[in-house]
Amino acid sequence: MKQNVVDVLMYLFENIIADDNPVFPEHEHMFDRLEDMGFPQHEIFLAFDWLEDLAEIHTDQLISTNNKQEITTSTAMRVYSDLEKILLEPESISFLMQLEQKMIISPASREIILDRVTALDVELELEQLKWIMMIVLYSQPGEETAYAWMENLVFDSNLSYMQ
Numbered sequence: 701m702k703q704n705v706v707d708v709l710m711y712l713f714e715n716i717i718a719d720d721n722p723v724f725p726e727h728e729h730m731f732d733r734l735e736d737m738g739f740p741q742h743e744i745f746l747a748f749d750w751l752e753d754l755a756e757i758h759t760d761q762l763i764s765t766n767n768k769q770e771i772t773t774s775t776a777m778r779v780y781s782d783l784e785k786i787l788l789e790p791e792s793i794s795f796l797m798q799l800e801q802k803m804i805i806s807p808a809s810r811e812i813i814l815d816r817v818t819a820l821d822v823e824l825e826l827e828q829l830k831w832i833m834m835i836v837l838y839s840q841p842g843e844e845t846a847y848a849w850m851e852n853l854v855f856d857s858n859l860s861y862m863q
Contacts, residue, residue: 704822708739708747710831713838750819754839757812778810787817792829805837805846812836830854 734744780793799805813836817824834854837847
């Protein structure tokens with residue numbers, strides 16, 4: 701089975717980042733551990749870069765709170781780019797739209813999620829998108845409720861997301 705950066709991110713999040721212990725192991729130690737588990741070096745580097753970029757987006761959001769307020773109160777319809785349509789299945793785009801319509805995620809969170817999806821530059825299935833969403837929401841202040849909702853959705857296979 702060919703593993704990609706999404707698999708590395710999913711492993712890191714499930715086993716390290718969202719663990720009760722908030723201390724992230726040093727990159728070198730974690731890199732060796734991931735490599736020993738069979739993850740390709742290149743994909744590990746991409747995952748670390750992706751997480752670092754996500755942390756920078758978080759910082760940028762805090763700096764531009766006025767811009768964030770404009771995004772979160774917007775009633776405009778989001779038009780997905782050609783790249784986003786390639787990387788996300790129609791089912792995934794529909795899922796994002798429904799979560800936003802039900803006010804589970806904000807337009808600002810949607811944009812960060814889409815930024816992180818395009819940064820991966822791999823076609824995602826819906827289940828992979830859910831993991832990416834969970835990682836993004838976990839990293840964003842004020843998104844605790846949305847994160848908890850996504851966590852329940854990902855880990856409870858019996859939960860219907862559009863009840």
